[in-house]
Amino acid sequence: MxxxxxxxxxxxxxxxxxxxxxxxxxxxxxxxxxxxxxxxxxxxxxxxxxxxxxxxxxxxxxxxxxxxxxxxxxxxxxxxxxxxxxxxxxxxxxxxxxxxxxRETRHTMADLLAMRRLMVCEEIVDHTNVGAILRNAAGLGWDGVLLAPRCADPLYRRAIKTSMGAVFSLPWARLDDWRTAVPTLQRAGFTVVALALRDDAVDVADFAARVEPAQRLAVLLGTEGAGLSTRWIDQADVAVRIPMRAGIDSLNVAAASAIAGYALGRPTAPATLAP
Amino acid sequence: MxxxxxxxxxxxxxxxxxxxxxxxxxxxxxxxxxxxxxxxxxxxxxxxxxxxxxxxxxxxxxxxxxxxxxxxxxxxxxxxxxxxxxxxxxxxxxxxxxxxxxRETRHTMADLLAMRRLMVCEEIVDHTNVGAILRNAAGLGWDGVLLAPRCADPLYRRAIKTSMGAVFSLPWARLDDWRTAVPTLQRAGFTVVALALRDDAVDVADFAARVEPAQRLAVLLGTEGAGLSTRWIDQADVAVRIPMRAGIDSLNVAAASAIAGYALGRPTAPATLAP
Structure with missing residues (x-):
């Protein structure tokens, strides 16, 4: 009562x-x-x-x-x-x-490093974007989200609301250190993928076709205005881009996380081999 | 001066x-x-x-x-x-x-019916979602957006802001009539694709693999809570779904438009045949 x-x-x-x-x-x-x-x-x-x-x-x-x-x-x-x-x-x-x-700390960075498919947010300061990324990651079958120290708080009211509660069900944790995050992911066995609009970046569909179902993948997402830091892009194993119409701004980072989550988040074996 | x-x-x-x-x-x-x-x-x-x-x-x-x-x-x-x-x-x-x-009416429904790839919003009442869909459609190379009469106004301040101005560059128009919209699209030569989480819907990737580069495609997007109306789903040529983790709510409609726009918005011929 x-x-x-x-x-x-x-x-x-x-x-x-x-x-x-x-x-x-x-x-x-x-x-x-x-x-x-x-x-x-x-x-x-x-x-x-x-x-x-x-x-x-x-x-x-x-x-x-x-x-x-x-x-x-x-x-x-x-x-x-x-x-x-x-x-x-x-x-x-x-x-x-x-x-x-x-508040409780549910997961540590070490917990997430034991998983297979991670989204990693560098400096997403907008609570709505953090919530939307968590919702997309959960819905599209990713295992967890890592957040750099400067990212907005996933347990802030608006982030929770935008995530539709995914913040409670999907594991997430703060990165211990921005500087060493990429090498730490690589040592843990992840192929680190920077999502960036560089001319020399690989088309996300071409990269997706080469991903093995069991491969550990960490996709780096940068802040909307400036995108990922040069440090993270240079440290990553590969830079991939979502093809865009010429003259249009980049997609919102939450939309980009949806596309990357869809394109890279599941086995890409040909349909004829799927169960 | x-x-x-x-x-x-x-x-x-x-x-x-x-x-x-x-x-x-x-x-x-x-x-x-x-x-x-x-x-x-x-x-x-x-x-x-x-x-x-x-x-x-x-x-x-x-x-x-x-x-x-x-x-x-x-x-x-x-x-x-x-x-x-x-x-x-x-x-x-x-x-x-x-x-x-x-305000000006820049395009009519007839203008958009002459195009090749359209997103069609049924009852998206949230200005932020309308703006985000316009931005995604523009960025991913779609030709235009049709809006059912009850959709939020793309020229409302918040829709403009979320679209990053795509509302000014991408053609869009209101549907004349909700009831006849789908047959009108079909008569104009469009394959009408309903995005819906029905069990019998086709996986969007499987459908994408069968789309011809020159094919006219109209993707129907429904309101977030209830999704598309039964009328529109039943009238459509095919229902497709984005595979989701069990137990998770559907994606936000803007995220869904990003994924559908990516998956269906460009020729899907094998990479070896691409120029």
Whole structure:
């Protein structure tokens, strides 16, 4: 039986976990200091808890209580009006349900180095792009995502939302060190593939045709504006490109991750040999 | 020599084109009634004008005047402080430059029916997704995009921004009628391909292997939640699916358009026959 507490004062200290959710720099400090993250919407909250993350509390508009009753466990449930939810969080909470959960380190870089197909993000600072890459990697059957130290936080609310909860199901970890990441992947047996629009890069389809199903592949994805660093491109085993119409900007990095994930993420043996 | 007018009253009637840019329902009426659209940021404004759209006016923070001086032509330039820009538009204008331009119907459905590779959006109501689909279609060499009547407006500010200006360079048009769209495409010689996660759908790679370079292809993309309507799937010549890991939600429709655009958007003849 959940412990339901009605609150109507937006400044109530019990609602501190939920303040100013649109202020990403404030949230960054608050969430790190308190070791929490926020999940938004019934579906995403449910996925976080089913994946084993422990709730600290819930802030729910009245109509959402019933639909989440089975997952709240012992955590306090703060029942608030939509107006109070908005006053606390700083925006209209469309889905009327927020949960604060304890952060956990689920996987280390070593765990991911034991896998077969990885996406590796260099400096993706946009939370939406990080979430979309996680969703694409999960949907297209990749094993995990590695994030360079400067990448946006996958457990930030908007990244979670864009990932549709893939951040809870797909293993991911931070790289220990940007400088040594590529050689570390190579020592672990990965063929390291830089996705880059260089003229001398190999067409991704031509490269895909040479990939063995059992081969370990790590695809490097760079920040949208500048792309991958020269360091990572030069260290990689191969640079591949997605053919683009002349005169058009590069694709958004999330779209590029979808195409690379599709083209390189599964065995490319001829259809006649497939089971 | 542009006509530069300093304004500091946010309620000045000359700034009406720029009011409440985050209020999408208000903007929808205002932009239709006045026949205008808003472009944001120097790069996007420049692309709109280079593509031949005529500016009504500009609202610029002082530092942006020089960088746009060569494209403003005879339209009035309202020079405002960042505070005034924010008070008018309702948000912090990061890029400090806004232009209001005259809407024009550039292409009709008949124009697009004469092309070879089309993406067709059924009910994509999210401006970001419409913009991303246009960007992917342009980048991957597709000829144009058709939009069902209920799709979001490609000339809405956020769609333009996400498209990186592809909305100005890539032909697009509204479908005259949702009900007859698929038979109309078929009569025009298109093989109509529904992208759907049905069990009986063909793997997109298997279908791609059978596409002839000269074949006319129209790929149907449905709304993210519910996917394509049964009507469109049933009317299509073939349903294809992107293979997904079990238990994962479908991809975001923009990611799906990237993969379909990559897989089906170019000749798939064996590499040995390519020039």
């Amino acid at each position: 959940p412990d339901v507490i009605d609150l109507d004062d937006p400044s109530d200290v019990r609602l501190t976990d939920y303040v100013a959710l649109r202020d990403s720099s404030l949230r960054k400090h608050l969430e790190a200091e308190r070791g929490l993250f926020i999940a938004e919407g019934e579906k995403v909250i449910r996925r976080a808890i089913e994946a084993g993350y422990r709730p600290r509390s819930f802030m729910l508009a009245p109509r959402w209580l019933d639909s989440l009753r089975d997952v709240v466990g012992d955590a306090p449930v703060y029942r608030v009006s939509e107006a109070t939810a908005e006053a606390v969080s700083g925006f209209h909470v469309h889905r009327g349900a927020l949960a604060s959960l304890y | 542009p006509d530069v007018i300093d304004l500091d009253d946010p309620s000045d009637v000359r700034l009406t084109d720029y009011v409440a840019l985050r209020d999408s329902s208000l903007r929808k009426h205002l932009e239709a009634e006045r026949g205008l659209f808003i472009a944001e940021g120097e790069k996007v404004i420049r692309r709109a004008i280079e593509a031949g759209y005529r500016p009504r006016s500009f609202m610029l923070a002082p530092r942006w005047l020089d960088s746009l001086r060569d494209v403003v032509g005879d339209a009035p330039v309202y020079r405002v402080s960042e505070a005034t820009a924010e008070a008018v538009s309702g948000f912090h204008v990061h890029r400090g430059a806004l232009a209001s331009l005259y």
